[in-house]
Amino acid sequence: MSVAVKICGLSEPDTLRAAVTGGARYVGFVFYPPSPRAVAPAMAGELARLVPTGVRSVGLFVDPDDAFLEHVIGQVPLDVIQLHGSEDPRRIVEIKARYRMPVMKAVKIGGPDDLAAAAELAEVADRLLFDAKPPSKTGALPGGNGVAFDWTLLAGRRWSKPWMLSGGLTPENVAEAVRVTGATEVDVSSGVEDRPGHKDAALIRAFLSSLGGL
Numbered sequence: 001m002s003v004a005v006k007i008c009g010l011s012e013p014d015t016l017r018a019a020v021t022g023g024a025r026y027v028g029f030v031f032y033p034p035s036p037r038a039v040a041p042a043m044a045g046e047l048a049r050l051v052p053t054g055v056r057s058v059g060l061f062v063d064p065d066d067a068f069l070e071h072v073i074g075q076v077p078l079d080v081i082q083l084h085g086s087e088d089p090r091r092i093v094e095i096k097a098r099y100r101m102p103v104m105k106a107v108k109i110g111g112p113d114d115l116a117a118a119a120e121l122a123e124v125a126d127r128l129l130f131d132a133k134p135p136s137k138t139g140a141l142p143g144g145n146g147v148a149f150d151w152t153l154l155a156g157r158r159w160s161k162p163w164m165l166s167g168g169l170t171p172e173n174v175a176e177a178v179r180v181t182g183a184t185e186v187d188v189s190s191g192v193e194d195r196p197g198h199k200d201a202a203l204i205r206a207f208l209s210s211l212g213g214l
C-alpha cells in the first residue's frame, strides 16, 4: 500500500518543485485571504501550470460564493475543489454541479460526536478530509493550525467515499498517524513550514520520504 500525499499551501515555484519531484500526488493552493498561505489566483495559475500530469492541483476555499469561485477558477487550472468551511450538503451539490469538478469536504474532529457528520457529507462529496477542530481562541483559522486530533477515532472506521487525513501532521508523526488510522492519503501544511505560511523544501522532502516505505 502506498500513501498518497497532498502538500497544501504552496505559493512558490521552488517548494512546488520539491513537492512534485519528491512524489506528492496532490498540491494545494489556499484561496482564503486571512490565511498566511493565501496565494493570489494569478500566481497560483502560474504554479499550477508547472504541475506535471498525474499530480492533482487542489484549490482550498472556505465558504466561497460563486463570484469568488469563478474569479479563481478562471485563472487557475484546478482538478479538485477543497471546501474547508461550513458548507452544507446542499451547497456541496450546487458547487459540484456548477463547476463540474470533484469536491473534497473537510470534516472537523474534536471528539467522537463529530464523526456523525462524515456519513452525511460522504453522500454528496467525492472525498472527505478529516482535520482537527480549530482551537477556540480568537483569530484561529478554520484549518491549517498544525493541530492533531485523536487518531484512534478513525481506527477501523469506513466511509462510502475515499478520505484523507490531516491536522498537525509532521515528518516525525505521519508514519504513526497512518499506522493508527489506516489512512491511504494524507495532507500537510504547517508541518512542512519553517515559519507560519512559508513552506520549506527540506521539510517537504523529509515528510515525503518518511512515508517512503509505506
Ligand SMILES: O=C(O)c1ccccc1N[C@@H]1O[C@H](COP(=O)(O)O)[C@@H](O)[C@H]1O
Residues within 6 Å of the ligand: 008, 009, 028, 030, 032, 035, 036, 037, 038, 060, 062, 084, 129, 131, 141, 142, 143, 144, 145, 146, 147, 166, 167, 168, 169, 187, 188, 189, 190, 191
Ligand atoms: O492552510 C491554511 O491556511 C488553511 C486555511 C483555512 C482552512 C484550511 C487550511 N488548511 C488545511 O488545514 C488542514 C490542516 O493543516 P495543518 O497541516 O494542520 O497545518 C490541511 O488539510 C490544510 O489543507
